[in-house]
Amino acid sequence: MASTEDWSELLPELMNLILDQLTHISDHLRFASVCSSWKSVTINYRYYRRHLLHQLPLLMLPGNDNTETRNFFSLSSGKCYGFHIPEIHRKWCCASTQGWLITVDESTGEIQLFNPVSRDRILLPSLFTFSYPQLSCKPGDPSVSDYIDKAILSSNPGRTPDYVILAIVTIDKRLAYYKSGADRWITMTTRWTWFEDVINYKGLFYAVTNTGKVLTYDFSFEPPIETLIICRRPGRRTWERYYLVESLGELLLVRRHFGWFENDDTRLRIKTVRFEVRKLMAESRQNCFRIMRSIGDRILFLGYGCSMSVAAQDFPECKGNSIYFNGDYCYRYRRFLKKPVPYHDTGVFNFENGSVESFYDSFPIWTTPAFWITPTYPYLLDYI
Amino acid sequence: MSSTKIFLKSSDDKTFEIDETAARASETLKNIIDGGCLDGVIPLPNVSSNILPKVIEYCKKHGGDNGSSKKIANGGVDKDKEILPDYDEEEDKREKVRVDELKKWEEEYMDFDQQVLYDLMLAANYLHIKGLLDLTVEKAASMIRGRTPDQIRENFNINSDFTPEEEEEMILIEDEWDDEWAFD
Numbered sequence: 001m002a003s004t005e006d007w008s009e010l011l012p013e014l015m016n017l018i019l020d021q022l023t024h025i026s027d028h029l030r031f032a033s034v035c036s037s038w039k040s041v042t043i044n045y046r047y048y049r050r051h052l053l054h055q056l057p058l059l060m061l062p063g064n065d066n067t068e069t070r071n072f073f074s075l076s077s078g079k080c081y082g083f084h085i086p087e088i089h090r091k092w093c094c095a096s097t098q099g100w101l102i103t104v105d106e107s108t109g110e111i112q113l114f115n116p117v118s119r120d121r122i123l124l125p126s127l128f129t130f131s132y133p134q135l136s137c138k139p140g141d142p143s144v145s146d147y148i149d150k151a152i153l154s155s156n157p158g159r160t161p162d163y164v165i166l167a168i169v170t171i172d173k174r175l176a177y178y179k180s181g182a183d184r185w186i187t188m189t190t191r192w193t194w195f196e197d198v199i200n201y202k203g204l205f206y207a208v209t210n211t212g213k214v215l216t217y218d219f220s221f222e223p224p225i226e227t228l229i230i231c232r233r234p235g236r237r238t239w240e241r242y243y244l245v246e247s248l249g250e251l252l253l254v255r256r257h258f259g260w261f262e263n264d265d266t267r268l269r270i271k272t273v274r275f276e277v278r279k280l281m282a283e284s285r286q287n288c289f290r291i292m293r294s295i296g297d298r299i300l301f302l303g304y305g306c307s308m309s310v311a312a313q314d315f316p317e318c319k320g321n322s323i324y325f326n327g328d329y330c331y332r333y334r335r336f337l338k339k340p341v342p343y344h345d346t347g348v349f350n351f352e353n354g355s356v357e358s359f360y361d362s363f364p365i366w367t368t369p370a371f372w373i374t375p376t377y378p379y380l381l382d383y384i
Numbered sequence: 385m386s387s388t389k390i391f392l393k394s395s396d397d398k399t400f401e402i403d404e405t406a407a408r409a410s411e412t413l414k415n416i417i418d419g420g421c422l423d424g425v426i427p428l429p430n431v432s433s434n435i436l437p438k439v440i441e442y443c444k445k446h447g448g449d450n451g452s453s454k455k456i457a458n459g460g461v462d463k464d465k466e467i468l469p470d471y472d473e474e475e476d477k478r479e480k481v482r483v484d485e486l487k488k489w490e491e492e493y494m495d496f497d498q499q500v501l502y503d504l505m506l507a508a509n510y511l512h513i514k515g516l517l518d519l520t521v522e523k524a525a526s527m528i529r530g531r532t533p534d535q536i537r538e539n540f541n542i543n544s545d546f547t548p549e550e551e552e553e554m555i556l557i558e559d560e561w562d563d564e565w566a567f568d
């Protein structure tokens with residue numbers, strides 16, 4: 001009985017239903033590699049249902065001068081994976097958004113945007129072009145290595161030549177920006193003490209200060225227009241740290257509380273005690289943040305690297321209503337501490353029972369940070 | 385009422401009999417029945433006689449409901465709990481047995497090769513049998529999940545039509561994936 005079945009010509013609507021059942025992006029990539037009609041179905045699917053595809057961030061672990069392999073910890077499998085990336089060997093790295101890294105060559109001051117998956121590189125103006133503070137170009141100067149703390153993109157440079165990078169820079173935690181095509185970075189002068197986090201939310205940059213004040217920056221003007229939208233600290237002052245993260249189209253202000261703990265080796269260590277989450281209520285005439293008792297089905301990823309939110313139902317391997325965090329305040333609080341504090345404080349906070357647990361026991365104690373990175377996939381799936 | 389018979393004619397002109405209640409598992413047939421077109425035979429030009437008995441088997445099993453075992457398990461049991469404050473434990477047990485039995489049936493029912501899967505999926509789509517469509521789509525997805533493109537092609541009897549250059553690019557991406565990024 002001859003069958004007429006030809007899977008390469010299956011109705012696109014049925015192909016879409018099959019792709020709906022494939023929640024891992026790697027399966028989409030392989031699906032697209034089967035034949036040209038499946039490839040075009042995948043590309044169309046991705047175009048129409050882009051929002052359905054999620055991926056867990058990986059924790060990119062600190063590098064080692066002796067090897068060109070960087071390790072990445074995957075929450076999905078609970079394992080570390082080595083990835084040979086000679087391009088970032090012996091360079092200071094920090095995560096940017098949309099799968100890009102910022103790399104800084106400590107000896108030359110060269111700054112690059114680097115996509116570890118596509119291996120695309122974009123050269124940016126060097127460290128010595130920052131308008132303030134100007135560096136003296138001494139190799140090995142500690143302020144060179146961790147000059148850039150966090151850098152957020154307005155759009156994916158792989159897709160558009162027109163983008164803005166807003167960065168938190170230097171030990172003073174100032175804001176600096178770079179507009180594509182410019183020959184320098186511009187450090188902004190503001191009256192705020194220091195900045196803790198920046199995010200691109202609905203096409204506008206938001207920044208939060210060390211006292212929980214929230215500002216927006218509109219880079220369609222030169223100089224950019226700064227607007228203070230929240231001027232009150234949420235709650236009483238504690239030992240705290242602020243993050244901005246987008247979740248389900250809402251802007252969340254997350255406050256992380258720290259405490260001192262005595263460790264086995266009787267050294268005092270900083271540890272995360274709990275988190276508070278507030279969401280921006282923008283519909284009222286006056287902006288305010290409303291505290292949330294729970295984040296429901298969401299999982300947040302915070303700390304060093306790019307913050308993000310995913311739905312727990314897409315990732316049964318992770319706990320819902322939880323915040324996964326890494327240790328990112330070593331550098332931030334270094335100005336107050338005489339000795340370097342290791343980046344040991346990774347874990348997961350659960351809203352339901354208020355617990356802080358480890359998500360991996362075997363992490364060593366690092367002296368440079370680990371950070372979240374969400375690889376983005378080039379070629380087939382990402383070029384629309 | 386349940387004994388009313390309906391006749392379905394396959395694309396290759398073979399006629400099959402089905403109870404009306406069973407036929408109502410298909411939205412398409414339900415609309416035809418409700419439209420009062422019950423006299424003669426319902427022609428199904430898109431469904432061959434190879435696959436029609438398989439479709440009828442599914443419809444018989446599922447009668448009026450359109451859900452798969454998963455949906456019944458979620459919807460049925462929970463709803464009972466909600467409506468009855470102290471629901472009948474025996475009833476709950478019976479429900480569980482029924483769902484388990486249905487799952488087992490589905491497992492055996494779904495044991496066929498990709499040729500049948502293809503035709504059955506098309507038939508379920510054409511006849512709007514939601515539960516059957518879900519089952520076939522899930523089976524196809526399970527034949528893709530975690531597989532390499534080569535394995536997928538083999539599973540579905542597809543030949544790659546990429547040019548050598550495209551093929552090479554694909555292999556590069558795949559290799560990168562397999563070596564470094566395929567974590568799941």
